Amino acid sequence: MSGFNLTGVNMFKHLLVPVDGSDVSKKSLKKVAELAKADKASVTLVYVSDPMPPMVYSDSTMGYGISQKDHKKVCEVFAQDVFKKATVALGAGLKVNTLHVPNSNLAEGILEGAKKSKADVIVMASHKRTGIKSVLLGSETHEVIVHSKLPVLVLG
Helix, strand or coil, X not given: CCCCCCCCCCCCCEEEEEXXXXXXXXXXXXXXXXXXXXXXXXXXXXXXXXXXXXXXXCCCCCCCCCCHHHHHHHHHHHHXXXXXXXXXXXXXXXXXXXXXXXXXXXXXHHHHHHHHHCCCEEEEECCCCCHHHHHHHCHHHHHHHHHCCCCEEEEC
């Protein structure tokens, strides 16, 4: 099976890449950049945030509530920071768009982002968990795979 080569074959034109600022998504961005450059594809980074503010916005017992309007602003600022770091990690020479999707369900938000951006593939990072952890903690990726009408490429 070795020797299989897709050089010169453009598989995808528009990649949707969910990002959350984690180390896993940062590491996978190098692979995304390679894929996008090989296919001369554009990339849309999508960040999904919960539209409803948490009851408290602090780790301490002296937490404070926050209005929905303020929560939206905080999420937007955080999303822009994630996009900036992800764009830098992707490197130069790519057409990169960004999309912030408010949705309390991460998988639904990713699928909504794919539809809005008119992507032709969703590229997600794997956390490389094994055993029961892969079943319990890989649920977002699983949900996207099950409900997506697009191909989903999971990077290891």
